[in-house]
Amino acid sequence: MSYDSRTELYQQVILEHNKNPRNYRKLEHANHTSEGYNPLCGDHLTVYLHVNKDDIIDDITFEGDGCAISRASSSMMTVALKGKTIKEAKELFRQFHLLVTGELNPEKDAHTLGKLSVFSGIWHFPARVKCASLAWHTMNGSLENVKTVSTE
Amino acid sequence: MKQKPFNVEDIRKSFPNLKVGVHEKPLVYLDNAATTFKPQSVINAVANHYKSGTSNVHRGVHTLSQQATAAFEDARNKVQGLLHARKPCEIIFTKGTTEGINLVASSYGQAFLRKGDEIVISEMEHHSNIVPWQMLCAAKGCILKIAPFNDQGELIREEFQKLLTPKTKLVSIVYISNSLGTINPIKEIIADAHKQGAIVLVDGAQTVGHLAVNVQDLDCDFLAFSGHKIFGPTGVGVLYGKESLLDQMPPYQGGGDMIASVTFEKTTYNVLPYKFEAGTPDVAGVIGMGAAVDYLQSIGLKNIERYEQELLNYGTKALNAISGLRLIGTAKNKTSILSFVLPDIHPHDVGTLLDEEGIAIRTGHHCTQPVMKHFNIPATSRASFAFYNTSAEIDQLAQAILKVKDVFR
Numbered sequence: 012m013s014y015d016s017r018t019e020l021y022q023q024v025i026l027e028h029n030k031n032p033r034n035y036r037k038l039e040h041a042n043h044t045s046e047g048y049n050p051l052c053g054d055h056l057t058v059y060l061h062v063n064k065d066d067i068i069d070d071i072t073f074e075g076d077g078c079a080i081s082r083a084s085s086s087m088m089t090v091a092l093k094g095k096t097i098k099e100a101k102e103l104f105r106q107f108h109l110l111v112t113g114e115l116n117p118e119k120d121a122h123t124l125g126k127l128s129v130f131s132g133i134w135h136f137p138a139r140v141k142c143a144s145l146a147w148h149t150m151n152g153s154l155e156n157v158k159t160v161s162t163e
Numbered sequence: 164m165k166q167k168p169f170n171v172e173d174i175r176k177s178f179p180n181l182k183v184g185v186h187e188k189p190l191v192y193l194d195n196a197a198t199t200f201k202p203q204s205v206i207n208a209v210a211n212h213y214k215s216g217t218s219n220v221h222r223g224v225h226t227l228s229q230q231a232t233a234a235f236e237d238a239r240n241k242v243q244g245l246l247h248a249r250k251p252c253e254i255i256f257t258k259g260t261t262e263g264i265n266l267v268a269s270s271y272g273q274a275f276l277r278k279g280d281e282i283v284i285s286e287m288e289h290h291s292n293i294v295p296w297q298m299l300c301a302a303k304g305c306i307l308k309i310a311p312f313n314d315q316g317e318l319i320r321e322e323f324q325k326l327l328t329p330k331t332k333l334v335s336i337v338y339i340s341n342s343l344g345t346i347n348p349i350k351e352i353i354a355d356a357h358k359q360g361a362i363v364l365v366d367g368a369q370t371v372g373h374l375a376v377n378v379q380d381l382d383c384d385f386l387a388f389s390g391h392k393i394f395g396p397t398g399v400g401v402l403y404g405k406e407s408l409l410d411q412m413p414p415y416q417g418g419g420d421m422i423a424s425v426t427f428e429k430t431t432y433n434v435l436p437y438k439f440e441a442g443t444p445d446v447a448g449v450i451g452m453g454a455a456v457d458y459l460q461s462i463g464l465k466n467i468e469r470y471e472q473e474l475l476n477y478g479t480k481a482l483n484a485i486s487g488l489r490l491i492g493t494a495k496n497k498t499s500i501l502s503f504v505l506p507d508i509h510p511h512d513v514g515t516l517l518d519e520e521g522i523a524i525r526t527g528h529h530c531t532q533p534v535m536k537h538f539n540i541p542a543t544s545r546a547s548f549a550f551y552n553t554s555a556e557i558d559q560l561a562q563a564i565l566k567v568k569d570v571f572r
Contacts, residue, residue: 020515021512021516021570026570026571029571030507051527052511052526052527052528052541052542053527053528053532053535053541053542054541055541076541077509077541078509078510078511078512079508079509079512079571080511080512081509082509136515138515139511139515142511
């Protein structure tokens with residue numbers, strides 16, 4: 012199989028978020044925090060959320076080391092989830108998981124992923140799926156009050 | 164064994180795996196520190212065992228069993244020759260380097276180490292030469308001490324010597340670092356340890372097959388390596404040990420082949436090396452490893468070493484010419500392993516983009532997280548060369564790295 016990663020994996024929007032990640036800072040007043048590890052590659056990030064009394068994520072940030080895919084995915088996740096309810100966040104997590112494992116085709120299947128569908132090509136790169144999903148698993152872990160999330 | 168003049172093009176013809184394509188491009192395989200390709204003679208030896216020689220070893224009186232046993236023991240003799248060990252019984256077949264280290268930690272460690280005894284390793288060890296000692300220390304109350312390296316990736320000999328005391332019972336140290344390429348002054352290290360009465364295990368995973376190794380000259384007590392890193396099959400390896408030590412050590416695992424006699428009242432153990440080889444071994448794998456040793460001897464370890472040093476020098480120059488690229492591991496005495504980082508580009512992105520160009524390198528922490536911590540980096544990209552690689556392939560690597568930089572411009 013021939014697959015040109017430069018156009019399909021490293022799309023401009025991913026490269027841009029990697030270079031200028033949004034919401035890249037510690038959130039001092041976070042009330043949900045979780046750390047994510049990929050022990051295989053050493054990637055490590057922390058996701059901070061503030062959820063208000065109406066169950067709305069009114070702020071979400073992240074910090075950590077990772078590749079372009081993991082950094083861009085974290086950045087785009089924070090943008091996508093800010094202002095969403097916990098229920099909506101969980102639904103996006105579900106859809107994103109299906110997307111990166113190749114079970115959701117954004118061209119055909121109904122979804123609310125918006126710009127996140129840029130990660131649709133990643134299932135062609137099995138070794139990199141975890142890079143894209145680490146931030147999401149960590150975010151989900153923080154909502155479940157899991158302190159440390161590992162991809163293994 | 165008769166050696167032909169070193170000719171890389173001829174050598175490449177012996178390795179069918181070099182001919183495959185990746186993403187419709189010719190494969191450039193630069194991940195030899197992870198595993199090496201197998202020459203046709205090794206593939207044939209394994210295939211022939213299964214095609215016409217399948218049998219268990221050391222058991223049957225029938226023809227195939229006797230042939231398999233002879234081939235299996237012949238492989239032991241070949242490894243003895245490669246390492247210049249005194250006797251074939253000092254060659255124990257294992258699953259690989261990891262099992263060799265675990266065997267010593269478990270058998271020697273359990274029998275001879277006491278509470279308060281000290282074990283010295285280095286900061287550049289592979290996890291497989293850290294974790295077994297941590298487990299032993301936890302079980303026995305021993306103390307693990309770590310000899311540091313400098314920012315070039317060279318072991319600081321004075322610091323290592325300071326750690327050696329009369330309490331030091333065992334030193335376990337890597338000969339060549341898999342993530343830095345550093346060749347440690349192993350003979351001097353062994354002499355230092357022996358002066359304090361400590362025994363020494365050498366992790367030879369990156370050494371055997373690349374340098375000529377003489378265990379008698381080094382005077383190491385144990386040396387472990389893996390078959391698949393010396394152009395042989397996966398799943399087999401070797402633990403060399405001095406006969407006098409192996410004799411005193413209790414068995415590692417119980418089972419068939421390692422016994423002399425079994426009754427419910429008392430079991431007596433087999434002689435060396437069988438005492439440490441419980442269960443049916445990987446017969447085809449060991450025979451394949453024997454063929455790999457023959458292959459190495461036909462090329463000549465001195466020729467391999469000389470050629471791989473040329474590749475190292477060429478590769479070091481080529482990568483140093485790339486602006487911003489930083490080599491991790493710049494020891495004076497190095498083998499053909501080049502670890503590097505690029506500013507603001509994560510090694511995994513480098514690895515994926517190089518793969519698109521048909522170039523296979525390793526990215527990550529290389530199972531040496533303390534080394535990454537020393538340099539305060541999460542990971543490196545690592546190109547590691549074998550004697551079938553060429554300077555043209557190194558040029559392709561350098562070109563592809565420039566392309567990666569362009570994507571992340």
